[in-house]
Amino acid sequence: MQEEKNIDLLAVHYKKIIDLLGEDANREGLLDTPVRVAKAMQFLTKGYNESPEDILRKALFKEDYSQMVIVKDIDFYSLCEHHMLPFWGKAHIAYIPNGYITGLSKIPRVVDVFARRLQVQERLTLQIKECIQNTLNPLGVMVVIEAQHMCMQMRGVEKQNSTTTTSDFTGVFNQAKTREEFINLIR
Numbered sequence: 694m695q696e697e698k699n700i701d702l703l704a705v706h707y708k709k710i711i712d713l714l715g716e717d718a719n720r721e722g723l724l725d726t727p728v729r730v731a732k733a734m735q736f737l738t739k740g741y742n743e744s745p746e747d748i749l750r751k752a753l754f755k756e757d758y759s760q761m762v763i764v765k766d767i768d769f770y771s772l773c774e775h776h777m778l779p780f781w782g783k784a785h786i787a788y789i790p791n792g793y794i795t796g797l798s799k800i801p802r803v804v805d806v807f808a809r810r811l812q813v814q815e816r817l818t819l820q821i822k823e824c825i826q827n828t829l830n831p832l833g834v835m836v837v838i839e840a841q842h843m844c845m846q847m848r849g850v851e852k853q854n855s856t857t858t859t860s861d862f863t864g865v866f867n868q869a870k871t872r873e874e875f876i877n878l879i880r
């Protein structure tokens with residue numbers, strides 16, 4: 694299987710990396726580490742093998758509801774593409790249907806698929822927005838993401854408590870009043 698072959702290859706490289714970092718990859722505590730890291734990294738990037746558009750398209754329901762649908766406090770974990778260190782936080786998503794809704798559990802799954810790739814928070818925000826806009830074709834969609842970045846906390850500027858917020862929107866969310874309604878409801 695391709696996946697198992699990749700784990701073996703990844704493990705070979707991680708063993709090398711451990712040595713290059715100044716450790717002894719053959720010492721007892723580290724013997725299984727390369728394979729474990731390989732499996733962990735494969736899990737953390739499994740979003741490459743999934744289609745978020747398909748997830749939404751398979752759960753489209755015709756519905757006349759035309760008020761705001763909000764799914765808030767969606768936990769996510771991602772890896773920054775610059776350092777391959779974790780960033781994590783919460784996503785809040787709203788859309789206003791235009792004849793079609795999707796299963797509520799599908800929205801967090803879409804977040805997950807995009808988060809389980811090498812990312813920057815800005816693109817993660819934009820990709821979720823575009824995916825929902827292109828599949829549900831709502832009157833508007835808005836995505837707000839609040840996250841903490843390990844690459845800021847553990848290295849570099851070492852700012853422990855700073856949160857980065859990004860947002861993006863389409864359609865009716867261009868109106869400040871609609872954005873405010875959403876922001877008030879996620880506070």
Ligand SMILES: [Zn+2]
Binds near residue numbers: 774775776777778845
């Ligand atoms: Zn980073």
